[in-house]
Amino acid sequence: MAAKPPTTIQRRIVVAAGICVLAFTVIGLRLVDLGLLKAREHDHGHVADEGDVVRADIVDRNGRLLARDLPVFDLYVRPHVFWDKAEAARDLAAATHVSARRLLRAFNGKHNYVLVARQITPRTRDKVMSIGLPGMEFEPSAKRFYPEGDASQVIGMTQAVSDGRGISGIEKGLNAELAAGQKVQLSLDMRIQYALLHSLDATRAKYDAKAAGGIVMNVNTGEILAMASLQDPKSPNYNPARNIMAANDYELGSVFKIFAFALALQDHTITFDTTFPVGAGFKIGRYTIHDAEHMPAVMAAKDILAESSNAGTAQIALRSGPERQRQWLQSLGLLQAVRAEIPERARPLYPSNWGQVETATIGFGHGISVTPLAFVTAAATIVNGGRRIEPTFLKQSGDRRGAQVLSYETSVKMRELLRYVVTNGTGKNANIPGYDVGGKTGSAEKNQHGRYIAHKLLTSFCAVFPVDDPRYLVFVMLDEPHAKNAVEALAGWSAAPLAGDVIAHIAPMLEMPNAAAVPVPGKGNS
Numbered sequence: 001m002a003a004k005p006p007t008t009i010q011r012r013i014v015v016a017a018g019i020c021v022l023a024f025t026v027i028g029l030r031l032v033d034l035g036l037l038k039a040r041e042h043d044h045g046h047v048a049d050e051g052d053v054v055r056a057d058i059v060d061r062n063g064r065l066l067a068r069d070l071p072v073f074d075l076y077v078r079p080h081v082f083w084d085k086a087e088a089a090r091d092l093a094a095a096t097h098v099s100a101r102r103l104l105r106a107f108n109g110k111h112n113y114v115l116v117a118r119q120i121t122p123r124t125r126d127k128v129m130s131i132g133l134p135g136m137e138f139e140p141s142a143k144r145f146y147p148e149g150d151a152s153q154v155i156g157m158t159q160a161v162s163d164g165r166g167i168s169g170i171e172k173g174l175n176a177e178l179a180a181g182q183k184v185q186l187s188l189d190m191r192i193q194y195a196l197l198h199s200l201d202a203t204r205a206k207y208d209a210k211a212a213g214g215i216v217m218n219v220n221t222g223e224i225l226a227m228a229s230l231q232d233p234k235s236p237n238y239n240p241a242r243n244i245m246a247a248n249d250y251e252l253g254s255v256f257k258i259f260a261f262a263l264a265l266q267d268h269t270i271t272f273d274t275t276f277p278v279g280a281g282f283k284i285g286r287y288t289i290h291d292a293e294h295m296p297a298v299m300a301a302k303d304i305l306a307e308s309s310n311a312g313t314a315q316i317a318l319r320s321g322p323e324r325q326r327q328w329l330q331s332l333g334l335l336q337a338v339r340a341e342i343p344e345r346a347r348p349l350y351p352s353n354w355g356q357v358e359t360a361t362i363g364f365g366h367g368i369s370v371t372p373l374a375f376v377t378a379a380a381t382i383v384n385g386g387r388r389i390e391p392t393f394l395k396q397s398g399d400r401r402g403a404q405v406l407s408y409e410t411s412v413k414m415r416e417l418l419r420y421v422v423t424n425g426t427g428k429n430a431n432i433p434g435y436d437v438g439g440k441t442g443s444a445e446k447n448q449h450g451r452y453i454a455h456k457l458l459t460s461f462c463a464v465f466p467v468d469d470p471r472y473l474v475f476v477m478l479d480e481p482h483a484k485n486a487v488e489a490l491a492g493w494s495a496a497p498l499a500g501d502v503i504a505h506i507a508p509m510l511e512m513p514n515a516a517a518v519p520v521p522g523k524g525n526s
Helices: 008-037 085-096 100-107 122-131 149-155 169-173 175-179 190-207 253-266 301-306 310-320 322-331 356-363 372-383 408-424 495-509
Strands: 065-077 114-120 136-145 211-218 224-231 275-277 282-284 287-289 298-300 438-448 451-465 472-479
Touching (some): 065 085, 065 122, 065 149, 085 100, 085 122, 100 114, 122 136, 149 169, 149 190, 169 175, 190 211, 190 472, 190 495, 211 495, 253 301, 253 310, 253 322, 253 356, 253 372, 253 408, 253 438, 253 451, 275 301, 275 310, 282 310, 282 356, 287 356, 298 301, 301 310, 301 408, 310 356, 322 356, 372 408, 372 451, 372 472, 408 451, 438 495, 451 495
Antiparallel strands (some): 065 114, 065 136, 275 298, 282 287, 438 451, 451 472
């Protein structure tokens, strides 16, 4: 028996059922789109859960905030629900400080969702919400804020967008710890940092130098209390984010003589009073080493350092010889890149053929390039009792001195010599009464394309205080200082007073009493 064809009513029921299924399917997909993919929706806009800010804070040694993640939002809109796209573009532009023209062009485009602005603050979000537009969505994010800009090269930065990964400084060097929510307390003291930066800025401007930099280190813990780099904005290679104290290497010149003298005293190849012919220069092979200023015909070793004679220091270095000199500098960590919590570093440059001439020139700081951070670390070993130290940007407790590299007795002798340089030699302008400063000047001719340029100097000063029991080392540097005459551009006139100015400002902050201001019992002080 043949089936009866469906009636008109039955056909209408099937069509209606199909339409209902299709309608419910469309509605279901739309609910998934709005509910699962775009989070909760309200009548005039919606805010997704802010979630937890994961990246941890960075603070200085005293707890001052240096870096923190703060909640921000990426604002998206659905322009097809706006009743007046032009008005919406104007209002959103005014609240978020973006281009109204760009927004209107995007609103009239084919995209269902349009990004209005990234990383808006909660305050800006409130302004946007007050507009009362439908179809607004706020995707939670975080932005790294740096309330203290004076240590930016050390602290570094993170990716502005994307995953917020550290790309320089502490942010990169300790990225794993910070991303895991581990708060980082640095060794930096922002009071010391500001004082160093202020002195560097004033002196760089005074001498119109291409760059200036400085480091303050605790010689017993290796803690970096301050590190700053300044560059002339007019320089063609100007990069304010670059940490030249850790990422650049330099021929530092006469401050390097510290190491030649320490080795000679350690190996008993000289005493303070050993004399050397100096005045006519020192001939080695086909070269003659001269001094920048006139020197006596004969000088004692202590005066060779105090007056910074290249000719005298070359002879002292040759008493140690190439092999011993190289081994000595290796033990101080000067022949490899120094490592610390920041990623910025540079490999030292030194001759592959280390012969007599190279030994003589390296003795007075030419022919070898190191970073200022590497130099400071080695110099701290010379004065802290002769024990190896590792630099650190993290707050430490207790003495962190390591293996004995130099005998304690030789370290004490070096302190005496460095004090003599300040009281009787080229470092007189660093002498701050009451703090017993010791130190060494450095005035190095810059090497360009294999030639030393007499009028282009790198001047520096390495200071330690109090010199009889050193706690702190201050290193400062000026790149191509300019003065009205050649003498006043030398380190004794440019870098030494800069170091003294830094010490005068930071010593009270470090709770170091000024001995000159302390009354002496029994001397009639009122």
